[in-house]
Amino acid sequence: MAGLSYCTLGSGSRGNSYAIWDSEDLFLVDAGFSGKELKKRMGQVGLSPDDIKAIIITHDHSDHVKGVGVMNRRYNIPIYATPTVLKGKVLKKEKLKGQVEIQPGKKFKIGRLEIKGFEVPHDAPQTLGYRIQNNGRCMAIATDTGHMTPQIQKMLEGCDGLVLESNHDIEMLKNGPYPAFLKKRILGDKGHLPNVESGEVLVKVIGPDTQHITLAHLSEENNTPEVALETVKTILSSNKVNGVVVIPASQDEVGEVVEL
Numbered sequence: 144m145a146g147l148s149y150c151t152l153g154s155g156s157r158g159n160s161y162a163i164w165d166s167e168d169l170f171l172v173d174a175g176f177s178g179k180e181l182k183k184r185m186g187q188v189g190l191s192p193d194d195i196k197a198i199i200i201t202h203d204h205s206d207h208v209k210g211v212g213v214m215n216r217r218y219n220i221p222i223y224a225t226p227t228v229l230k231g232k233v234l235k236k237e238k239l240k241g242q243v244e245i246q247p248g249k250k251f252k253i254g255r256l257e258i259k260g261f262e263v264p265h266d267a268p269q270t271l272g273y274r275i276q277n278n279g280r281c282m283a284i285a286t287d288t289g290h291m292t293p294q295i296q297k298m299l300e301g302c303d304g305l306v307l308e309s310n311h312d313i314e315m316l317k318n319g320p321y322p323a324f325l326k327k328r329i330l331g332d333k334g335h336l337p338n339v340e341s342g343e344v345l346v347k348v349i350g351p352d353t354q355h356i357t358l359a360h361l362s363e364e365n366n367t368p369e370v371a372l373e374t375v376k377t378i379l380s381s382n383k384v385n386g387v388v389v390i391p392a393s394q395d396e397v398g399e400v401v402e403l
């Protein structure tokens with residue numbers, strides 16, 4: 144039996160959510176879709192919102208928290224986030240019942256699953272990535288990451304599975320339709336991670352245990368799944384990093400179930 148399973152329910156600027164589970168417990172990281180949509184997407188991989196033990200939040204941008212209020216009320220699911228994130232513009236309005244305050248760098252547990260948040264640079268009051276361990280297996284999620292830091296890199300190291308942002312192709316963004324201020328925001332230190340930087344950090348963090356990489360939060364205007372994959376795979380193979388499955392996450396389709 145797999146020690147740790149996960150599935151991207153959807154990822155991109157119109158909504159993000161991941162389901163993570165072992166044989167006993169299931170939780171979500173982010174709930175950036177409507178309650179109805181989350182239920183539908185979970186059903187496609189045989190999961191039910193009735194079984195969710197927690198929703199753990201990365202940050203207070205609506206593409207990550209849109210469905211948090213309704214999931215909290217409809218299914219009585221406790222919401223785990225830092226005090227700063229809970230006070231954010233969107234979440235504050237939800238009047239959540241059953242908030243659980245967490246801190247970056249401090250481990251907590253959902254059943255046997257052990258979770259540790261780490262800060263990533265992004266233009267929200269506070270943004271966290273998560274490293275999740277169970278039964279000798281480990282996965283980490285880092286999206287909405289303006290640039291890599293040694294601390295983030297450390298949290299991605301030694302994982303069996305990784306979900307890493309591969310937001311845009313720098314040339315597509317520069318030559319694309321976005322207004323200058325938005326280009327500046329995305330390219331900035333607190334924006335989103337480009338394909339090339341995602342590939343470069345993967346070269347550093349992929350280890351002998353790494354089996355599966357999901358490229359996440361792909362821009363629909365400034366990237367394509369093909370361009371992201373090609374860029375990252377070229378960087379990996381030119382650095383002799385081979386034998387790891389790399390797939391792009393989709394905004395509209397539920398991803399494959401990864402069993403570690």
Ligand SMILES: [Zn+2]
Nearest residue numbers: 156204206287
């Ligand atoms: Zn986002």
Ligand SMILES: [Zn+2]
Nearest residue numbers: 204265267287
């Ligand atoms: Zn964001």
